[in-house]
Amino acid sequence: MNTLIQVKHLSFSxxxxxxxxxxxxxLxxxxxxxxxxxxxxxxxxxKTTLLNCLAGxxxxxxxxxxxxxQTAVVFQDPLLLPWxxxxxxxxxxxxxQKIDPQEIAKRAKKILSTLKLADFAHFYPHQLSGGMKQRVNLGRALICNPDILLLDEPLSHLDPQTREQMQLEILxxxxxxxxxxxxxxxxIEEAIFLADRLIILGKSPGTIREVIKINFKRPRDLTLKHNRKFQNMEKLVNDILTSEGADEENP
Ligand SMILES: Nc1ncnc2c1ncn2[C@@H]1O[C@H](COP(=O)(O)OP(=O)(O)OP(=O)(O)O)[C@@H](O)[C@H]1O
Ligand SMILES: [Mg+2]
Known part of the structure; x- marks a missing residue:
């Protein structure tokens, strides 16, 4: 079956x-x-409330x-264990979870390589850049081999260049x-660059304003952001977010 998640008339107070x-x-x-x-x-x-509902x-x-x-959550703050x-x-x-140490070692090796962290395996959190910490954060979720990854603004603490590099990593x-x-x-730019579909929420109370399909082919690279169709999509989403009834704090 192709549908992995089905949400029906979900409300949360x-x-x-x-x-x-x-x-x-x-919702x-x-x-x-x-x-x-x-x-x-x-x-x-x-948004966070919705993710927390999906995460159980x-x-x-x-x-x-x-x-x-199975779900795994990647929170906004890496909160790595410093020791x-x-x-x-x-x-x-x-x-x-008392998983077999050999199995752990096998999975860890694969994840470290996927995240390009193999050379930094023995570094401690204080020795890592923000982007590296966020990759470790991602690694903690990926190693559980979830079917669904729930990511709550995982790149928001990064500077613009690192953020763009991490968008590519995520893709x-x-x-x-x-x-x-x-x-x-x-x-908006990040959402369109990454997604197959956008769920646009409005405020007070949180409801779905619109769902938009994003059809840019994969693999994607940063040149996509300069594409006319991409920029038109940004304008469309911005118009929805700032349209009448939307909140003034919109991005
Ligand atoms: N524990 C709580 N008790 C009462 N109200 C809460 C609680 N947690 C969140 N809220 C309220 O619920 C609403 C949704 O919060 P939520 O954190 O899900 O928003 P968000 O879209 O993730 O915001 P942001 O973009 O700032 O992270 C907000 O008005 C918030 O004040
Ligand atoms: Mg939030």
Whole structure:
């Protein structure tokens, strides 16, 4: 079956001191196997809440979703363990699951090579650049061999050049690993560059404003960003985000 995730009328409310706050209201969408979906929308529209629901960290208040596979989450802050090196930060999750050490070593070798971290396996977090830390963060998720990778603004702390390099890395890993990526970002350009489909959320409460298919062929490289069709797509998404009823904090 091609549909990996099916979300039906999902709503989520946080309990607050004065009652409850509806962060997501009546979201319905599907995500296919090996699809790259970017979720974009203004700050506070419920992107992290949605990802946390899909990861099973929050239980929807209403509605349901069906998810056929294992998920792994890549958070915005790498939060690496400072006393562990690159290799053992990546293997930590499997160690606590008591996976066979030989199997761990085999998977770690593959991940280090995929992420171009083999030469840095014994470096400690304080010796790494921001981009490298984020690659280790990605490695911790990939080593669990999930079907679905949930990424919450993983590149937002990087400088523009490193961010662009990491976008290419993410695309390379996506093309290689044949997994399903759900990637939250604030940047329209980044979303279009990475995704097969955009889910555009609006705010108060968080609802789907529009879903847009992105058809640029893969593999993609940075020249795509200068393509007229790419720039027209950026304008279209920007218009949706800033159109009447959208939030003023839009990117
Ligand atoms: N624990 C909580 N209790 C109450 N309200 C919360 C809680 N966590 C988040 N919210 C509210 O829910 C809404 C959605 O938050 P969420 O973090 O999902 O937004 P977001 O789209 O990820 O924002 P950003 O782009 O800034 O990361 C916001 O209005 C936020 O204030
Ligand atoms: Mg968020």
């Amino acid at each position: 946080y309990l607050t001191r004065t009652g409850s706050f509806t962060a997501l209201k009546d 319905s969408f599907e995500i296919n196997k090996t699809e790259f979906v970017c979720i974009i929308g203004p700050s506070g529209c419920g 960290l929050l239980k929807p208040t209403q509605g349901e979703f069906y998810l056929n596979g 562990r090196n690159v290799l053992t930060n990546i293997t930590y999750g499997l160690e606590i 390379r890993i996506f093309d290689k690993e044949k997994k399903t990526f759900i990637f939250v970002t604030h940047l």
